[in-house]
Amino acid sequence: MNRSLTMKLGAIALLILLLLIPLMMISGVIQDRQQLRDGVLEDIARSASFSQQISGPVMVVPYRKVVRTWVSNAQTHERQQELSEERGRLYFLPERFELDGKVQTEVRARGIYEARLFHADNRISGQFAIPERLGITENFADYQFDAPFLAVGISDIRGIENALTLELDSQRLDFVPGTQVGWLGEGVRVTLPALDAQKATQLTFGFDLRLQGTGHLQITPVGKTSKVHLAANWPHPSFVGNYLPAQREVNSEGFSAHWQTSFFSTNLQDVMSSCVYDTLCEAFTSRSFGVSFIDPVDQYLKSDRAIKYALLFIVLTFAGFFLFEVLKSMAVHPVQYALVGVALAFFYLLLLSLSEHIGFSLAYLLSASGCVLLIGFYVCHVLHSVSHGLFFSAGLAALYGLLYGLLSAEDYALLMGSLLLFGLLGVFMVLTRKLDWYGVGLNRTAKPEVAHE
Known part of the structure; x- marks a missing residue:
């Protein structure tokens, strides 16, 4: 060259x-x-509501248990029984959990920047199967039970857009803020009627939840069998979480997706048992799935x-x-x-x-x-x-x-x-x-x- x-x-x-x-x-x-x-998007979400995750419902039954302890008297060398009280809770997950959600998205602008918010109109229903004697196999007479309640974890309760009312069999009960369950995080709860603990009970529940959020909508499949259906006018869904939808349909007008899980795939019953003594339980909340409403290629x-x-x-x-x-x-x-x-x-x-x-x-x-x-x-x-x-x-x-x-x-x-x-x-x-x-x-x-x- x-x-x-x-x-x-x-x-x-x-x-x-x-x-x-x-x-x-x-x-x-x-x-x-x-x-x-x-x-800017973070500021918009801070003013409205962040990504949302629904975890629950979980039934909680507080109890007081008489604990008998035998101690020896140093002077008489006789054994004496001392009584004390132990407080705890029993947790039950639904036998059946269903969520049917219809989601609409909207754009909020601040200056030249835009954030996409979603409004999810959800119908949550299912059934609890409470076992005989609440599943307690030891001396049942030592237990006294306080009023049970239903707790639903909602990651950002600012996004709740309706007054929540639980339909329990033929009764209607109002929710109040707070789950009173540390590992569920933020959310709502509702006090239930007293249970007949001596026999097995089935409770059918349902409630409507309208929820606003930004970014992601995720659901924890808490049921022994869980079915979740989501439909939205967002044509670019990104399915997130540990489980992909069993069926989905995506077109230019939106998407429709259906999930179905069981305790065999989620193992939530054992996970919940290990969460009882934890303030935060990532293992429980991480077993979720959902949809991202973020533009995949901006x-x-x-x-x-x-x-x-x-x-x-x-x-x-x-x-x-x-x-x-x-x-x-x-x-x-x-x-x-x-x-x-x-x-x-x-x-x-x-x-x-x-x-x-x-x-x-x-x-x-x-x-x-x-x-x-x-x-x-x-x-x-x-x-x-x-x-x-x-x-x-x-x-x-x-x-x-x-x-x-x-x-x-x-x-x-x-x-x-x-x-x-x-x-x-x-x-x-x-x-x-x-x-x-x-x-x-x-x-x-x-x-x-x-x-x-």
Whole structure:
């Protein structure tokens, strides 16, 4: 390879490295704006309500137990019985738990930033199967029971939008704030009628819960058999938690999903037993599932993904210039390379600033169109040919179109990117298949060739 070609390639490589500086600065701006947006969304959620998790209902039966202890009298050497009282609670999970939820989403804005809130209209129902003597196998006469109550954990009770009333068989009972169960966290409870502890009892319950939140809606499947159905007008659901829906349907108007679990899959009965002595019980609350109402690919994520392809764009654009040089015996100055590279870098800054106001798709169209027109106008004069400039602009526009496809794809981005690179490599090899690389630059005149149309 001759010295002229080596120097030109070295200058191009140096320019590419220098252009990494503004690209890194723009990448930092993207991260800063994203952190600012996240802070605003946190403030909106703090003013409304955070992500929601429903854990329960759980039936709690407080008890007092007479404890008999035999002690020896040191003087008489006789054994005497001392009585003391022990307080505790019995916990029961539903035999059957069902939740049917219909969710509507809305957008709340603060300045240029938007947060998506959800309003879930839930119908929760099921049945408790209380065993004979409350499952106590020891001396039942030593137990006295206080009024049982039903506790429902709700992670952010500020989101409750209706007055909660429990339908228990033929009775209607009002909920009050607080679960009085530490490991359930925040929530509500309702006092139940006294139980006939001597015999087995079945209690059928139901109540409506309208709940507002942001981010995620999760449910803990507390039943021996649990069925949960959620439907929403959100077309981009991300199913989260330990269990995926058994059935789901997603279209442009929203989604519908159905979960079904049992104690065999959740093991919640044993987990609850270990939670009784813990103030917090992550093992219980973590056995949940639900839906995320967060846009999986927002403008900041797309802008961040776009700038990851910036180096590739610059290399491909410079490669196009270089092809014109070697195939048409034209000379392009390194300063001209640099100006085109800076214009490509400014595309990402335009994309970020416009997408905050008009949405990513329209911002991408306007930014790409502006850069293609500017670079196309400049290249027509650099290559001294309108046809060459238009051809170059068409190729650049095609690259922007392919990049948009890569950014919009969630599952096929890697495949599309690999095929794109392979195809461009093939085009480059075909165009230069007959080129004498040892002779490149030897016959080039000092002045660039002027192509006349």
